[in-house]
Amino acid sequence: MKINWGTGIVIAIVAFMSFILYMVITMSTDNTYSFDLVTENxxxxxxxxxxxxxxxxxxxxxxxxxxxxxxxxxxxxxxxxxxxxxxxxxxxxxxxxxxxxxxxxxxxxxxxxxxxxxxxxxxxxxxxxxxxxxxxxxxxxxxxxxxx
Incomplete structure (x- = not known):
């Protein structure tokens, strides 16, 4: 199967968006990445x-x-x-x-x-x-x- 330029760009963009989405979900749900505010109020x-x-x-x-x-x-x-x-x-x-x-x-x-x-x-x-x-x-x- 031969991949042309258009298909390669779409695959690259989808892979990049998937990676960013994975990082956002991981950082926001994992407790090891929690940060405290300097002050609560x-x-x-x-x-x-x-x-x-x-x-x-x-x-x-x-x-x-x-x-x-x-x-x-x-x-x-x-x-x-x-x-x-x-x-x-x-x-x-x-x-x-x-x-x-x-x-x-x-x-x-x-x-x-x-x-x-x-x-x-x-x-x-x-x-x-x-x-x-x-x-x-x-x-x-x-x-x-x-x-x-």
Whole structure:
């Protein structure tokens, strides 16, 4: 049987379309290819985005003074010495882009100028840290990425 140009092109197009259709069905139904969103309530968080921008602008003056470092006991978040620890209110949100089951949040309630996140809560890998706090009626937001 001899195949002419027209038949060959039709066979090539049908084979390509079949391959693409197979890949779409496989990727959309197989659980091993599932991807988590960074946040579940994306649109609700978008409404508060201008507040985050303002808080990040406020935090620029303290960006280098707020240190986040790994210690033997865990992750130490140290605030500037001029801050009164009892007036710092807020939360630390740590999340793993690779696995949302490891995400957790810690309220800031300190008596010293530092907060310690326990070592047992942190697995090795990349962590994104959102440090949102309020000091003297001014909101601050510091975002960092660390490799633990």
């Amino acid at each position: 994306y649109y609700q968080k978008e409404v508060h985005f201008q507040g985050e921008i303002n808080a990040e602008q406020n935090a620029l003056e303290y960006k280098d003074k707020v240190t986040i470092q790994r210690t033997v006991d865990g992750l130490k978040i140290e605030f500037p010495k001029e801050f009164s620890p009892k007036e710092i209110k807020g939360k630390v949100f740590l999340y793993r882009p690779s696995n949302k089951q490891l995400d957790f949040e810690i309220p800031i309630s300190i008596s010293n100028t530092y907060l310690l996140v326990p070592e047992k809560r942190l697995l090795d890998g990349r962590w994104n840290i959102n440090l949102a706090f309020k000091y003297k009626d001014k909101e601050y937001l510091i975002k960092r990425e660390i490799q633990y």
